[in-house]
Amino acid sequence: xxxxxxxxxxxxxxxxxxxxxxxxxxxxxxxxxxxxxxxxxxxxxxxxxxxxxxxxxxxxxxxxxxxxxxxxxxxxxxxxxxxxxxxxxxxxxxxxxxxxxxxxxxxxxxxxxxxxxxxxxxxxxxxxxxxxxxxxxxxxxxxxxxxxxxxxxxxxxxxxxxxxxxxxxxxxxxxxxxxxxxxxxxxxxxxxxxxxxxxxxxxxxxxxxxxxxxxxxxxxxxxxxxxxxxxxxxxxxxxxxxxxxxxxxxxxxxxxxxxxxxxxxxxxxxxxxxxxxxxxxxxxxxxxxxx
Amino acid sequence: xxxxxxxxxxxxxxxxxxxxxxxxxxxxxxxxxxxxxxxxxxxxxxxxxxxxxxxxxxxxxxxxxxxxxxxxxxxxxxxxxxxxxxxxxxxxxxxxxxxxxxxxxxxxxxxxxxxxxxxxxxxxxxxxxxxxxxxxxxxxxxxxxxxxxxxxxxxxxxxxxxxxxxxxxxxxxxxxxxxxxxxxxxxxxxxxxxxxxxxxxxxxxxxxxxxxxxxxxxxxxxxxxxxxxxxxxxxxxxxxxxxxxxxxxxxxxxxxxxxxxxxxxxxxxxxxxxxxxxxxxxxxxxxxxxxxxxxxxxxxxxxxxxxxxxxxxxxxxxxxxxxxxxxxxxxxxxxxxxxxxxxxxxxxxxxxxxxxxxxxxxxxxxxxxxxxxxxxxxxxxxxxxxxxxxxxxxxxxxxxxxxxxxxxxxxxxxxxxxxxxxxxxxxxxxxxxxxxxxxxxxxxxxxxxxxxxxxxxxxxxxxxxxxxxxxxxxxxxxxxxxxxxxxxxxxxxxxxxxxxxxxxxxxxxxxxxxxxxxxxxxxxxxxxxxxxxxxxxxxxxxxxxxxxxxxxxxxxxxxxxxxxxxxxxxxxxxxxxxxxxxxxxxxxxxxxxxxxxxxxxxxxxxxxxxxxxxxxxxxxxxxxx
Numbered sequence: 053x054x055x056x057x058x059x060x061x062x063x064x065x066x067x068x069x070x071x072x073x074x075x076x077x078x079x080x081x082x083x084x085x086x087x088x089x090x091x092x093x094x095x096x097x098x099x100x101x102x103x104x105x106x107x108x109x110x111x112x113x114x115x116x117x118x119x120x121x122x123x124x125x126x127x128x129x130x131x132x133x134x135x136x137x138x139x140x141x142x143x144x145x146x147x148x149x150x151x152x153x154x155x156x157x158x159x160x161x162x163x164x165x166x167x168x169x170x171x172x173x174x175x176x177x178x179x180x181x182x183x184x185x186x187x188x189x190x191x192x193x194x195x196x197x198x199x200x201x202x203x204x205x206x207x208x209x210x211x212x213x214x215x216x217x218x219x220x221x222x223x224x225x226x227x228x229x230x231x232x233x234x235x236x237x238x239x240x241x242x243x244x245x246x247x248x249x250x251x252x253x254x255x256x257x258x259x260x261x262x263x264x265x266x267x268x269x270x271x272x273x274x275x276x277x278x279x280x281x282x283x284x285x286x287x288x289x290x291x292x293x294x295x296x297x298x299x300x301x302x303x304x305x306x307x308x309x310x311x312x313x314x315x316x317x318x319x320x321x322x323x324x325x326x327x328x329x330x331x332x333x334x335x336x337x338x339x340x341x342x343x
Numbered sequence: 344x345x346x347x348x349x350x351x352x353x354x355x356x357x358x359x360x361x362x363x364x365x366x367x368x369x370x371x372x373x374x375x376x377x378x379x380x381x382x383x384x385x386x387x388x389x390x391x392x393x394x395x396x397x398x399x400x401x402x403x404x405x406x407x408x409x410x411x412x413x414x415x416x417x418x419x420x421x422x423x424x425x426x427x428x429x430x431x432x433x434x435x436x437x438x439x440x441x442x443x444x445x446x447x448x449x450x451x452x453x454x455x456x457x458x459x460x461x462x463x464x465x466x467x468x469x470x471x472x473x474x475x476x477x478x479x480x481x482x483x484x485x486x487x488x489x490x491x492x493x494x495x496x497x498x499x500x501x502x503x504x505x506x507x508x509x510x511x512x513x514x515x516x517x518x519x520x521x522x523x524x525x526x527x528x529x530x531x532x533x534x535x536x537x538x539x540x541x542x543x544x545x546x547x548x549x550x551x552x553x554x555x556x557x558x559x560x561x562x563x564x565x566x567x568x569x570x571x572x573x574x575x576x577x578x579x580x581x582x583x584x585x586x587x588x589x590x591x592x593x594x595x596x597x598x599x600x601x602x603x604x605x606x607x608x609x610x611x612x613x614x615x616x617x618x619x620x621x622x623x624x625x626x627x628x629x630x631x632x633x634x635x636x637x638x639x640x641x642x643x644x645x646x647x648x649x650x651x652x653x654x655x656x657x658x659x660x661x662x663x664x665x666x667x668x669x670x671x672x673x674x675x676x677x678x679x680x681x682x683x684x685x686x687x688x689x690x691x692x693x694x695x696x697x698x699x700x701x702x703x704x705x706x707x708x709x710x711x712x713x714x715x716x717x718x719x720x721x722x723x724x725x726x727x728x729x730x731x732x733x734x735x736x737x738x739x740x741x742x743x744x745x746x747x748x749x750x751x752x753x754x755x756x757x758x759x760x761x762x763x764x765x766x767x768x769x770x771x772x773x774x775x776x777x778x779x780x781x782x783x784x785x786x787x788x789x790x791x792x793x794x795x796x797x798x799x800x801x802x803x804x805x806x807x808x809x810x811x812x813x814x815x816x817x818x819x820x821x822x823x824x825x826x827x828x829x830x831x832x833x834x835x836x837x838x839x840x841x842x843x844x845x846x847x848x849x850x851x852x853x854x855x856x857x858x859x860x861x862x863x864x865x866x867x868x869x870x871x872x873x874x875x876x877x878x879x880x881x882x883x884x885x886x887x888x889x890x891x892x893x894x895x896x897x898x899x900x901x902x903x904x905x906x907x908x909x910x911x912x913x914x915x916x917x918x919x920x921x922x923x924x925x926x927x928x929x930x931x932x933x934x935x936x937x938x939x940x941x942x943x944x945x946x947x948x949x950x951x952x953x954x955x956x957x958x959x960x961x962x963x964x965x966x967x968x
Contacts, residue, residue, distance in 0.1 A: 099817075129496030130817070131545075132567065137495070149817050196815055197569060197627070204656055205815070209766050212659045218622045220659075224569040225815060229493055229543035235815060253815040280767055286814055 087124035088116035089145045091138035094127040097233050098259035098321050099149055102127060107255075107321045108148035111163075111314055118306050129229055139293060146303070150291035157291030158300050163307045164318055165326040166254035167272050167285035168207055171242050174267035180249055182274060183210050190219060194238045194247040197222035206282050207251035213280035221247055236260050242268060258322035272324040285326055407908025409455045410509040412551035413785060414905070417702035418637035420787035422906035425867035426914035427967055432870050432882045433892045435916065436968045439479030443471070446958035448901050448923020450783075451506030451551055452862065453962065454514065455907035456528065459483060460917070461514050462962055466495050466502030468518045470526055476910040479964060484531035491520035494542035503901075503923065505635075505783070506551040508559070511579055515559050517548035523561050523577055535582035539563070539575060546570045553636035555645060555675040558585060562632020566650040566695070572630035574647060574671070576678060586678035590630035590649045590666045591616045597666060598678045605682050606732040607754035610665065619662040629653025630667040634697030634783050637715070638675065642730055645675045646715055648696035652689075656766050663688040668696035670717065672732065682732035687721050688755060691764040692745060692806070693777035694721040699785045700729075701795065707735055707845045716844040718786055718797050720779025721756070723749055726844045738847025740840065741780035741799055742829050745773055769807045776804035776826045778858065785903060786842075787863035787871065792885050794850055795842040796871045798859035801829040802836050839863075839873050839881075841888060851888035853881075862903025864916070872916060874900025877956045880918060880963070896920035898959025913966050921960035 090112045094102035100109055102125075109123075116123045126144040128137055135156045138144050152162045170180045178187045193216070195207045211220055223241070227234030235256070241247045243264035250257070254272055261268040276285035290307070292300050307314065318325060406423045414420050427435070443449070447465035454461040460473040467490045472483040495502055507516035513525040513534055521540035526533055539561070540546035545568025553560045559582075562574040575587040588598040593614045605611055612618075617625050630649040638645045652660060652667035669685040686696045700715040707714070707726070715729040722743035726736035737749035746756035762773050778800055786797040805825040828836045837855035842848070861874035870891065871883045876899040882892040902919030909915050 129493060131496060134496070151814055151817060154817070198567070208659070209656065212656060212766055217659050221623070222569070222627055224545065224627065226545055226568065228541070230541070231543075234543075256815050282767070288817070 088121040089124045091126050091144035091147045093130040110317045147291040149288050152287035152289045158294045159289035160300050160303045162287035162289045165287045165328050169254045169257040170271045171257045171261050172249040174269045191248040193220045194250040196225040198225045209282045210278045254324035409905045409907050412506050416638040418699050422866045424906050424914045428868040429884050431967050434967045435965045438964045438966050441480035441962045443960040445960045448503045449919035449921030449960050450503040450901050452903040452905050453917050456509050458910045463504045463507050463516050466519045486526050486531045488518050490518045494520035494547050503549050508552045508554045510554040519547050521548050537582040550633045555638045560636050564631050564633040566629035566631040569627040574632045588678045591625040591628035599680045603680045615665045619665040635699035637700050644672045646700040650695040651693050657691040684732045686719050701788050705845050718781045722775045722780035736847040742774045764806045771805045774803040776802040785862040787865040789865040796863045797840050799838045800858035802826050803829040861900040864904040872904040898922050899956040916965040922956050
């Protein structure tokens with residue numbers, strides 16, 4: 053399987069790919085990979101960007117350098133179908149950031165752990181620290197939302213568990229994709245005083261809050277798991293195809309080797325980092341979170 | 344990020360085998376003179392489209408055409424052609440085929456008019472015409488619209504297209520990036536193109552239009568992307584928007600006025616599209632219109648359903664959440680609502696109400712009733728008075744346990760509290776699953792047998808528990824839902840069944856290993872056609888359910904078969920293979936059919952799936968030899 057997994061790293065022209073999809077098993081074995089092929093969203097700062105400005109771009113460059121390969125991207129907006137249309141279509145071989153327990157892909161050992169955070173205007177009369185702060189019952193709260201199948205972002209679930217509904221505004225997670233940083237509208241809304249507090253994923257908060265003219269405060273949630281049972285903290289891994297176990301193992305060793313450099317990249321994007329827990333084996337379908 | 348940038352980005356990844364021209368505008372019209380012979384044919388075809396089939400009058404010369412998605416305004420998918428019969432169908436042989444080169448779900452159906460067949464491919468939504476007077480496949484022309492590739496990344500459930508409609512010399516269809524376009528049927532030149540939404544905000548279009556009174560009726564997809572769902576009517580001549588009706592919000596936006604007379608009291612009142620939600624939630628309430636539209640010319644009413652309520656989990660949107668999962672009866676000329684009926688108030692299970700509404704006149708309890716028949720995702724088969732919205736019959740056509748029955752006095756389901764979904768609570772064994780007792784793949788009605796032929800799914804689910812939810816900047820994480828074969832099928836997950844809508848009873852059924860995800864055709868020859876997800880195409884005796892003939896395709900079937908008469912006078916049957924659609928896109932690894940692409944990427948990961956089916960996209964044409 054090793055040879056086949058790496059065979060998929062070839063730069064395959066479209067026509068050949070379609071052929072390969074229809075054939076039983078493409079004869080790609082025993083050919084050395086020519087590129088580190090990344091599936092990424094071209095407009096998804098601070099994670100990835102077509103101009104290479106995201107921290108996932110930086111980490112991809114680092115890993116590709118280790119492998120002595122150029123980085124090659126397949127760009128597609130994230131959303132349902134992303135994995136199917138990119139990684140699982142064989143157009144690219146690695147997704148740079150997925151939750152460790154994400155079972156659509158084979159995940160590597162986590163390379164960072166972060167959590168959700170409050171973002172509010174510095175100097176506000178409230179200094180929200182926990183989801184149980186009583187001011188949350190009347191502040192104007194903004195959260196990212198996604199409409200499908202009753203799945204939602206962790207703060208949406210945690211607020212619902214507390215009956216906090218009417219003072220919550222949902223910002224569609226994917227935003228208006230024709231604009232740069234489509235999901236950043238929620239942070240602009242805090243700065244503009246149209247909401248009082250946003251509860252957003254840490255890497256997102258850490259990157260966008262300092263970019264507003266209005267000073268904003270970022271406070272990571274103190275607890276990894278809400279009392280409702282809803283996790284706030286997540287381990288983030290690289291994701292490869294399920295079959296590519298050898299590739300995942302290779303990436304595991306690179307992540308270990310580059311641990312400090314990767315940490316440095318994440319810190320430079322002000323990603324709120326939590327200590328990685330000492331358990332993970334590659335690919336687990338169990339939640340890595342402590343209960 | 345400009346559009347060109349994105350185009351080139353995605354072009355490196357997929358689908359853009361050749362650069363597509365950008366910047367075609369609405370103003371870029373091509374006027375083509377039509378000959379009088381052409382006009383005569385158009386008139387015949389238009390007669391076909393306006394002939395409601397309930398009860399089905401013989402369609403005369405135009406019986407051999409297929410000009411509107413479901414054959415007729417009534418949505419029967421009944422062909423009065425009778426040369427292929429129960430006696431000779433076993434001699435059916437493939438005459439020709441055409442591979443589109445696109446390996447996404449091929450939903451929808453071809454059109455046939457004036458000796459020409461038209462097919463619409465999945466994204467990038469190419470329209471291809473075939474000259475049927477020549478040995479097939481005789482490609483006449485191909486029209487490739489400039490579809491914004493951003494829509495490819497936004498569509499939730501595979502990049503399908505459910506087909507086109509013909510009228511007045513035009514082939515009209517929707518593109519994934521929210522354009523309704525009209526193409527000259529003779530020349531393949533664009534006549535008009537109207538933009539109806541922005542794919543950048545998650546809205547897409549996948550449904551097939553219905554053309555009524557010179558108006559093109561269309562609707563949106565994207566309930567999972569926080570859209571504000573709508574249907575709209577365009578002028579067939581120009582593409583100008585005539586009206587748009589929202590599915591949530593104030594009566595003004597929903598086009599509810601003094602003539603709105605819903606049958607049941609709980610749907611009567613002012614601005615219920617606002618007050619049945621909390622706060623401003625109706626603004627992102629979903630309720631898209633991605634299914635089928637039917638039309639009764641006598642009542643001058645169109646019928647279509649809306650999708651699930653959007654965005655918030657059920658605990659965050661107490662209330663009925665009108666007008667999600669609702670059937671509308673509207674005046675096609677003004678968009679004004681005549682009545683509405685919500686199938687599943689406060690939907691907690693993702694039971695979209697978009698499935699087709701087939702119009703028929705049936706004798707029920709000794710009286711002839713003008714009804715529409717609807718097989719809902721929620722597992723109930725409804726027979727509804729199409730003039731008033733009164734539910735006459737509502738019986739489960741699949742195992743159902745979320746509700747014990749539909750109370751015909753109130754019109755409301757009697758919900759089983761054990762099967763309600765709440766966040767943080769694991770609710771086990773809900774039947775049917777979100778995929779529904781049936782999804783959009785349309786049923787058919789035969790006026791000969793008075794039976795409805797229904798592709799169905801027998802899958803149940805566990806919902807909830809604490810799972811990884813959606814985290815910004817990572818791929819969509821998927822649903823905390825486990826799905827598995829429902830009861831009674833001995834592990835089988837599908838059934839093709841015949842249904843008596845006057846009593847709400849199954850007459851016969853054919854068990855299938857996989858959910859039946861193809862549409863249905865029934866003919867005057869007494870034969871019913873359908874396909875399976877693992878690629879069998881079957882002909883069945885409409886009376887008995889006996890399988891008379893079958894063949895096998897390399898890729899599974901999610902398209903809808905049609906019948907037509909060729910220029911040689913022979914009767915033909917056409918259908919797409921090409922597995923995909925929602926079943927292919929959403930179910931994350933808990934049904935063996937869930938994601939053929941994952942199984943068949945270049946690496947060939949999953950060993951058991953390639954033997955079942957593989958991606959494809961082919962038009963198949965059959966005749967009796």
